[in-house]
Amino acid sequence: MNKILIALLGLGSVLLAAEVPIAKTQMHSFKKSVELNAKVIQLSNAQQSISSLVSGHLEKYFVKPAQDVKKGDRIALIESIQVSKMSADYIALKKQYEAAQKNYEAIKKLYKKGLTSMQSLNAEAIKTSEIAADLTALQSQLETLNIDIKKLKKATANFILYAHSSGRVSALLKPLHSSVSSNEPIVSIVKNQAYYVKSYLPLEYATKARIGDTIVVDYAGKEIITHATQIMPKVDETTQRVVVLSSVDQKVDDLFIDVYVKATIYFADARSYVAVKKSALSFFNNEWVVFVPSEEDQGELSKAQERDHLGGNEKKEEKGEEEEEISVPYAPQVVEIVAQDDKYVGVKGLELGQEYVSGESYYVKSALLKSSLGDGD
Numbered sequence: 001m002n003k004i005l006i007a008l009l010g011l012g013s014v015l016l017a018a019e020v021p022i023a024k025t026q027m028h029s030f031k032k033s034v035e036l037n038a039k040v041i042q043l044s045n046a047q048q049s050i051s052s053l054v055s056g057h058l059e060k061y062f063v064k065p066a067q068d069v070k071k072g073d074r075i076a077l078i079e080s081i082q083v084s085k086m087s088a089d090y091i092a093l094k095k096q097y098e099a100a101q102k103n104y105e106a107i108k109k110l111y112k113k114g115l116t117s118m119q120s121l122n123a124e125a126i127k128t129s130e131i132a133a134d135l136t137a138l139q140s141q142l143e144t145l146n147i148d149i150k151k152l153k154k155a156t157a158n159f160i161l162y163a164h165s166s167g168r169v170s171a172l173l174k175p176l177h178s179s180v181s182s183n184e185p186i187v188s189i190v191k192n193q194a195y196y197v198k199s200y201l202p203l204e205y206a207t208k209a210r211i212g213d214t215i216v217v218d219y220a221g222k223e224i225i226t227h228a229t230q231i232m233p234k235v236d237e238t239t240q241r242v243v244v245l246s247s248v249d250q251k252v253d254d255l256f257i258d259v260y261v262k263a264t265i266y267f268a269d270a271r272s273y274v275a276v277k278k279s280a281l282s283f284f285n286n287e288w289v290v291f292v293p294s295e296e297d298q299g300e301l302s303k304a305q306e307r308d309h310l311g312g313n314e315k316k317e318e319k320g321e322e323e324e325e326i327s328v329p330y331a332p333q334v335v336e337i338v339a340q341d342d343k344y345v346g347v348k349g350l351e352l353g354q355e356y357v358s359g360e361s362y363y364v365k366s367a368l369l370k371s372s373l374g375d376g377d
Contacts, residue, residue, distance in 0.1 A: 023358035025350050028275035030339035031266040038199040038263035049185035056080030058178050067169045075161040075187050088155035093135045100128040167191040195248040197226050199263050200241040208267045215246040218262045273339050273346030279359040289332035291357040291364045330364050
């Protein structure tokens with residue numbers, strides 16, 4: 001049955017007609033889409049471990065698990081005998097270099113006066129150059145450890161680890177007050193927004209998928225737009241489906257790794273269908289329907305509006321008189337869904353340019369259900 005008329009009291013029908021929005025069907029281009037199972041993941045290169053460049057004793061963490069950090073933020077404090085020796089050697093070499101420069105300048109003056117030989121001047125120059133080379137090498141090592149040599153006035157054992165990039169702390173890998181070795185990971189950080197969606201595509205659609213295809217993910221009631229970046233050459237052994245990786249480019253808060261989600265892939269090839277807004281669809285009597293104006297009831301609606309305008313909605317003097325019933329001017333039209341995207345649905349069962357209820361169709365459906373209950377009394 002394609003159409004069912006809805007009966008309500010006259011005043012209710014006029015209100016209903018005024019509340020629901022009306023639109024006309026239009027041709028809309030749809031890309032072929034397939035619903036998929038998917039999972040939020042991070043590739044191995046999206047996680048980084050911060051390691052100590054020197055051995056020492058882990059004294060303090062400046063961060064906690066799940067804390068967001070920026071590049072350059074302090075991560076941990078390590079006390080290192082190696083750093084203590086390097087800083088002490090640097091200060092000593094710096095003093096030696098200053099003294100060597102003074103000696104060289106003094107010998108140079110004596111040489112100009114003929115009071116010393118060229119050999120003595122060259123020997124002092126070589127000595128100064130050797131100290132300068134050792135000082136430069138040690139300075140480079142300290143700068144690699146992010147130690148500010150300009151502020152280094154005395155030897156220190158403190159070595160601070162800094163974040164290499166922005167992200168979120170996923171784990172503290174070493175307990176406090178434990179010994180750490182050189183190049184041993186101490187903290188694991190997940191880079192910000194380095195998320196991917198791993199979708200499982202049925203084999204029959206594998207040849208249709210292309211790099212750049214849009215994959216829309218339903219995550220906790222929110223739609224996340226992703227785009228395919230890789231189509232893996234090997235099928236997933238468990239599901240026997242083709243794996244498509246898509247990157248999450250938009251900023252999404254509280255995105256959890258390894259959570260399973262529903263996704264829809266839209267292929268590049270497109271076809272056009274008569275379309276209605278998604279908000280127009282309603283499920284009624286186990287069928288998808290769209291509410292459309294009922295030609296049979298347009299006359300009744302006009303009469304009801306005219307009576308309302310002339311004061312026909314006043315109370316009747318005789319209490320026993322029954323109120324007149326008229327039909328709501330909408331009827332459910334059964335449709336077949338043939339395509340859809342995030343806003344529109346392609347359907348069969350409606351004509352191009354046909355008017356339909358484009359939103360709040362639950363008002364009409366509710367009226368129909370109430371009417372059905374009333375008929376059963």
